[in-house]
Amino acid sequence: MKSNKTVYFLYSLLLCLVLTSCGIDTMGINKSPENVYIKPVSKDSILLVDRFSQKLVSYNSKNYTVEKKMNIVNYMIYEFSPQACYMTAGHSIDLGFEIITINPVVQTVYSMKPNEGIFPVAFYGDDYYFIKTQYDENGIETDRVLVKFDKDSNKLIEFSNAHGLISYGTIIDNKLYYTVYDESKNNYILYSLVRDDFNSIPKLEKENLESGEIYSQGGVLYLTNKNSIFSDKREFKKASQNYFIGENYLIQYQIQKEGNLYAVLINTDTGETVFTAENIVDFNISDEEITFYCDGSIKKYSLADR
Amino acid sequence: MKFSKQIITMLLVVFCMTLFITTPVNAASQSKTKNLPDGSKEYGKLTSNAWRTSGDGEKSGNTLQWDYQVSAVYEGDKTVERIRTTWQGSASLRYSASISLGISDSGVSADASSDWQTVKTVSKYWENDNGAKTSSWRSNMYVTPAKDYRKGTISIANTALVKLSCDARTFEITASV
Numbered sequence: 001m002k003s004n005k006t007v008y009f010l011y012s013l014l015l016c017l018v019l020t021s022c023g024i025d026t027m028g029i030n031k032s033p034e035n036v037y038i039k040p041v042s043k044d045s046i047l048l049v050d051r052f053s054q055k056l057v058s059y060n061s062k063n064y065t066v067e068k069k070m071n072i073v074n075y076m077i078y079e080f081s082p083q084a085c086y087m088t089a090g091h092s093i094d095l096g097f098e099i100i101t102i103n104p105v106v107q108t109v110y111s112m113k114p115n116e117g118i119f120p121v122a123f124y125g126d127d128y129y130f131i132k133t134q135y136d137e138n139g140i141e142t143d144r145v146l147v148k149f150d151k152d153s154n155k156l157i158e159f160s161n162a163h164g165l166i167s168y169g170t171i172i173d174n175k176l177y178y179t180v181y182d183e184s185k186n187n188y189i190l191y192s193l194v195r196d197d198f199n200s201i202p203k204l205e206k207e208n209l210e211s212g213e214i215y216s217q218g219g220v221l222y223l224t225n226k227n228s229i230f231s232d233k234r235e236f237k238k239a240s241q242n243y244f245i246g247e248n249y250l251i252q253y254q255i256q257k258e259g260n261l262y263a264v265l266i267n268t269d270t271g272e273t274v275f276t277a278e279n280i281v282d283f284n285i286s287d288e289e290i291t292f293y294c295d296g297s298i299k300k301y302s303l304a305d306r
Numbered sequence: 307m308k309f310s311k312q313i314i315t316m317l318l319v320v321f322c323m324t325l326f327i328t329t330p331v332n333a334a335s336q337s338k339t340k341n342l343p344d345g346s347k348e349y350g351k352l353t354s355n356a357w358r359t360s361g362d363g364e365k366s367g368n369t370l371q372w373d374y375q376v377s378a379v380y381e382g383d384k385t386v387e388r389i390r391t392t393w394q395g396s397a398s399l400r401y402s403a404s405i406s407l408g409i410s411d412s413g414v415s416a417d418a419s420s421d422w423q424t425v426k427t428v429s430k431y432w433e434n435d436n437g438a439k440t441s442s443w444r445s446n447m448y449v450t451p452a453k454d455y456r457k458g459t460i461s462i463a464n465t466a467l468v469k470l471s472c473d474a475r476t477f478e479i480t481a482s483v
Contacts, residue, residue, distance in 0.1 A: 052431070053392060053465075054476060073465075076476055092475040093344055119474045133474055139343035141473055165472060181471050186385050212387075212471070226436055240388070240433055258409040259430035259443060278411060279428050295428050 036075055037089075037106035041067045047102050048282035048293055049077050049087065051241060052253055052261055056106065059281060064297050066281060080120040081243045082284045086128055086149070088118045093139060099130070099149060110154065118156075121146065121169035122176060127195070129176060131166045132156060146178065148198070159198050162191075167212040171195060172219055177205065179212040188212040190223070217244040217268060236266065244268070245285060253280060263292055265301060275301045334360040340479040342382065342470075349473065350382015354466035354481040356393070358447075362457050369450040370460075374407075377442035378466030385471040390433040391441045393464040396426040403454035408445040422456050441466075 037056060040047050044062040049055070054077045056070040070077075074092040086109060090097030097117045099110040112118050117133040127148065134143040146162035146169075149155075162178070167188065169178035176195040179188040188209040191202040210225040220231045222244070229236045229250075236242075239252035250266040263280035264273050277283070277292035277299045284291050292299040335357040342349035355377045363370030378391040397405045399416035400423060406413035407427050416423045432443045447462065449455045463482040470477075 053429070053467075073480055074478055076478075078474075090475075092477050117474065131474060135343075138346040138348065140346065140348050144474070167471075167474075183385075183472055186471070240435065255431050255433055258411075259407075259432055260409070260411050261429075261431050 036070065036072055037100075038068050038070050039105050047104060047106070049079055049102075050281050051079060052280075054078065057281060059293055061293075061298065064294065066295055078119050080123050080128075081245075082282070083245070084120070084123050084128070085126075086120075086123075088120060088130065090117055095135065095139075099128075110149065110156070118147075121166070121178060122171045124171040124195070126151065127171075129169060129171075129195070130156070132158070146176075148195075157198055159193065159200065161199065161201055162193060168214050170214050170216040170221070172216050172221060177214055177216070177221060179209065179214055181212060190214065211238075213238075213242070215242065215244045217250075218247050234268065234271070236268070236271070239264070245290070249290075251283065251290075263294075265290065275299075332360050334358055334483045336481040336483040338479050338481040340477060342468075342477050343473070343475070347382075349384050349470055350380060352466055352468050352477055352479055353379045353381070354391075354464050354479045355379065355442075356462055356464040356481040356483045358460070358462055358483055362455070363449065363452075363460065365452055366448075368452060369448045370452045370455055371446050371448040372460060373444075373446045374462050375442065375444040376462065376464035377440060378464075378468065380439045380468050380470075382470075384473075386434075386437055386439055387469040387471045388433055388435040388467075389439060389441045389469075390431060390467045391443060391464060392429055392431050392467065393443065393462060394427055394429045395447045395460070395462045396424055397449055397461070398422045398456035398459035399425045399449065399454055400456075401454045403449060403451055405447065405449050407447045416454070424459075 041058040045058045045060050048057050048059045050057045057066045058068040060067050077089050079087040086099050086101055089100050097112040098108050100106050101109055115135050118130050121129045121131055130147050132145050132147045133141050136142050144166055146159040146166055147156040150157055165181035167179050167181050175192045177192045179190050190206040192205050193200040193202045213224045215222040222229050222231050229238050239254045241253035243251045248269045250268050252264045254262050254264050256262055263277040265275035267274050277294050279295040282293045289303055290301045337355045339351050339353045341347045341351050358374040359372045363372045376391050376393040378389050380386055380389055395407050402415050402418050404413050404415040405425055412427050414425050414427050416425045432441050434441045465478050465480045467478040
């Protein structure tokens with residue numbers, strides 16, 4: 001009788017262990033991208049990128065609400081700007097990085113190896129440049145190199161002489177400018193290279209930059225410090241996120257005094273704020289207008305006749 | 307002399323007990339920490355803190371109010387490019403009742419239905435990009451009218467996010483209370 005009880009107890013224990021193991025949360029690395037990337041919730045929904053929180057969202061364009069958000073912690077979207085075809089996505093701990101596009105749902109364009117990451121740097125027309133990173137078994141970064149994504153061959157081509165902590169970049173004609181973080185001095189170095197010469201020797205342009213973000217507009221290079229974005233002729237206050245659009249617009253994501261997130265459209269010719277959108281989620285740009293998708297509204301700024 | 311020492315000790319004990327009894331334990335909090343980038347803590351650690359007064363709020367007229375505080379804290383020797391705290395409140399409401407985070411543009415209403423609905427506020431943000439290692443916010447959230455709030459459903463979720471200069475990834479951790 002006693003041995004029966006023991007056998008019953010052991011079976012119960014085994015059953016509990018099996019059931020418990022079935023319920024283990026597989027968040028992150030074991031989730032396939034199909035489970036990670038959300039889809040539009042309804043026929044009135046579109047897939048957007050909440051550029052501030054770096055998450056995909058399903059946005060209802062009839063009632064102007066975020067219905068669903070990609071909710072896996074540390075699974076982030078890294079974007080160029082709304083005008084780009086591509087962005088990258090990956091888990092900050094478990095990795096699984098890839099280049100993706102939204103059309104109208106997420107499609108994987110290129111998958112990295114399990115120990116690699118990929119992050120946007122700059123694009124020009126159909127040419128897209130990224131940094132490719134490598135990590136050791138503890139998730140510590142061991143290498144970083146500038147690459148171009150070759151769409152035709154579906155390959156990443158490395159710039160053999162562009163290594164180091166490459167952080168930000170921008171393109172003016174055939175030159176790719178990029179900044180490298182110097183951890184020992186806690187500042188940035190600006191280099192340039194010929195963007196389609198993969199053996200190009202980077203040219204040192206400037207040292208001891210306070211901040212790494214760089215931009216360009218109308219062939220003019222903009223550098224940054226902690227507070228400003230500046231060229232030889234113009235200066236703008238730096239915001240949390242900054243997007244130079246076309247020849248004379250700058251869109252900034254600004255946190256206001258009371259914690260509200262605004263998108264502010266600035267005419268870079270005059271420095272004037274010409275449009276503001278509260279509780280911004282995402283925006284896109286066509287030849288005719290800029291559409292701001294906000295939590296609570298959709299606002300449009302016409303580019304016609306301007 | 308010995309007698310007076312005993313009296314002083316007794317008075318101190320009584321004073322401490324009085325403090326313990328009269329100080330209400332009326333706060334709920336959660337603190338969640340993430341080693342960066344993983345168990346090795348090579349980059350340090352990131353903590354998300356969420357705190358609010360507990361229970362079903364302090365009644366003021368037709369509203370229920372809760373004080374809250376949220377923060378993001380980075381501990382480590384790497385340079386912080388930006389650190390951000392993002393918070394959102396929620397409660398179960400009905401009959402067009404509303405919830406607000408106590409700051410402008412954060413109020414959201416339930417629909418007119420008699421069914422209980424989980425209503426979430428718009429997300430709010432605070433960020434430091436000047437090398438600081440913390441970012442925090444304190445205010446009070448409220449629900450109105452009090453009669454259309456379902457007891458025990460108030461919550462606030464806070465996500466701490468950090469971007470370090472030495473790494474291209476952003477890291478985050480969420481606490482909720």
